[in-house]
């Protein structure tokens with residue numbers, strides 16, 4: 001696939017997102033155990049027996065929230081999927097967010113937490129949202145359409161030590177420091193050895209500015225039912241259908 | 254990969270996803286493994302109506318598993334003891350005998366033999382290693398140590 005916009009695209013993401021997660025998987029996993037409240041609430045409130053997706057499941061921390069629903073979780077990193085697959089009754093598989101192996105118009109819900117912001121062009125971010133929305137059940141006479149919860153990192157992070165805020169460059173490389181790294185990585189071009197047995201890996205992020213998530217959702221054919229900001233992140237609850245779900249909108253958490 | 258999951262996935266290629274032949278994916282050279290899991294009767298009752306029964310039958314047949322009934326069981330088949338002795342005689346193990354029924358609530362939720370069989374097929378029977386083949390484009394997806402890999406080579410994206 002040819003790269004677009006300033007050399008960004010699939011190849012770029014492979015180098016600056018996927019291979020980094022694959023290396024940091026065990027360490028990353030041990031630090032990612034606390035679910036975001038908005039996501040946890042979304043999953044807990046689903047009717048029993050709902051069938052849905054976790055696109056970019058990482059270590060599968062959201063698979064522990066509700067055992068009365070069934071989640072097919074996917075991630076690009078086989079090492080993370082192996083960890084996620086341990087959460088019964090759910091299921092985990094390896095897939096790319098842009099080429100999801102899911103039945104169309106079938107699922108009751110989907111979550112995608114901290115994933116879309118790793119795609120390096122707007123076109124690819126919108127494509128990944130569309131792939132999620134296409135898998136959601138359409139509304140019919142007896143029920144609302146399926147719903148997706150999308151969660152991305154915000155540009156506006158006044159409270160965080162990272163120092164980003166309105167006006168900052170939105171495409172950034174974020175360091176991940178690993179201590180006591182034993183093996184020296186083969187491709188050292190984006191890995192810096194740091195004294196004291198530390199290795200720093202840089203991951204690519206597109207930081208979403210206010211209103212941008214809603215814009216991308218609508219470009220992808222989704223309708224925002226609810227949206228908000230939660231500790232350095234923007235989130236939106238989305239349905240694909242013009243008629244589904246609008247008569248009932250949850251108040252902001 | 255659980256057989257339940259196989260019932261919810263299709264080929265990852267965009268050109269295939271709208272084609273009926275891309276679902277279900279067909280197991281090839283599959284090595285099966287039983288991964289035991291607690292039976293949750295309510296979960297089964299809720300999930301069952303979402304199962305594409307004929308696709309499940311096809312997959313079971315291709316895997317050489319016992320033939321499933323032509324018609325999908327209904328809720329009552331799952332929560333009541335089988336009223337027709339011998340109907341599921343092949344897999345009867347004598348576990349289903351009542352142990353007093355002291356709590357009526359529990360008795361209502363007691364899984365039937367049909368429920369136990371379905372639990373075994375949908376949730377405990379997994380493809381440990383092998384391939385999943387798309388009936389439309391012929392692409393093979395590898396399954397290794399229970400995990401299916403749907404990443405496409407770049408020329409197929």
Ligand SMILES: [Zn+2]
Nearest residue numbers: 264269387390
């Ligand atoms: Zn195909």
